[in-house]
């Protein structure tokens with residue numbers, strides 16, 4: 001790309017900023033413009049997550065999630081070190097508390113080795129050297145996991161973008177993306193923006209933005225709220241670092257875990273409750289249109305039939321604190337209900353195929369467009385997309401360069 005062009009990025013979360021920054025750095029003569037409907041960056045998933053640098057251990061070898069998380073955990077740590085963004089490589093324990101979880105834990109150990117990660121199986125007493133209050137019968141120590149402030153990372157990406165000549169426009173909702181000459185007209189509630197290229201990283205709204213640009217996304221976003229509790233300062237001594245359960249292989253989420261932050265506070269969560277609105281941070285956030293649309297979606301009806309038990313159990317745990325506490329007590333039996341104070345929730349954007357499968361991998365697609373060039377849409381970027389953000393940004397910049405030849 002040599003001529004000067006305008007590249008519009010929809011979405012000011014960590015993925016949008018990582019893509020915008022990388023495109024602007026790769027093509028300094030272009031102008032990259034980020035449009036976000038909110039008054040601040042990182043308002044949605046990026047500002048409401050666990051703040052964990054994932055090692056990549058969970059993900060299928062060869063998948064984008066595995067490739068990008070393994071490389072991303074290193075690149076984001078190096079970036080944070082370079083820019084003075086708060087982060088720490090703490091390691092974590094994945095703890096088996098029942099004999100039937102041991103095969104799953106061993107499978108994770110093998111996968112970790114296959115991914116080239118530093119992992120070590122611990123017996124119960126070795127695990128207690130890391131976490132004296134843990135009730136594990138065995139645990140896997142993963143050394144490259146860490147904690148980081150993803151809002152600070154996003155702000156730092158924004159500074160990189162602005163100093164390289166890019167722009168950020170807040171309070172601007174993208175309504176549709178339409179063909180215009182050899183490029184696109186991006187229609188917003190603040191007027192139209194002409195663009196040679198469009199990259200849509202709209203998180204919880206990504207399928208809607210894709211549909212509004214004439215694309216057939218083949219998937220819909222289902223919003224899963226992740227609720228957290230914080231341990232009281234007195235109880236936080238029960239947890240030294242990061243403690244995860246052995247994940248359920250049929251469920252894409254990692255299970256309720258315990259995470260100690262930089263300030264010594266310990267968060268428990270997130271669970272995974274079907275949100276009744278796209279940005280449904282509380283039970284009272286209900287969108288009738290969203291519920292009707294979910295009910296009409298063939299894939300969602302299949303998913304609901306298949307996972308009704310699991311879904312209802314998550315809802316009960318959300319509404320009845322003692323059940324949430326019981327889940328945590330499997331890991332740390334001394335945690336009591338009085339030790340937990342509710343803390344703000346996040347909402348995950350998880351793509352669901354029309355056949356009812358929760359899409360496992362990251363999905364980045366290019367729609368048909370004028371002169372064979374369409375918009376790039378990030379249609380599925382749930383966890384570990386924050387960890388992987390620099391790699392996703394690099395992949396998007398690479399695809400944009402190729403599509404421009």
Ligand SMILES: Cc1cc2nc3c(=O)[nH]c(=O)nc-3n(C[C@H](O)[C@H](O)[C@H](O)COP(=O)(O)OP(=O)(O)OC[C@H]3O[C@@H](n4cnc5c(N)ncnc54)[C@H](O)[C@@H]3O)c2cc1C
Nearest residue numbers: 011013014015037045046049050052174203226346385387
């Ligand atoms: C509870 C929870 C815990 C998580 N924990 C971790 C973790 O520990 N580690 C990890 O790596 N990942 C984690 N994740 C995942 C991670 O937060 C996300 O993968 C990542 O933040 C996705 O970034 P994004 O930019 O795609 O989406 P978002 O941050 O949601 O950004 C999308 C942006 O698009 C904007 N937008 C939407 N529609 C429009 C429109 N029409 N016009 C203009 N702007 C629009 C929104 O305002 C928003 O700012 C977690 C997620 C959740 C919810």
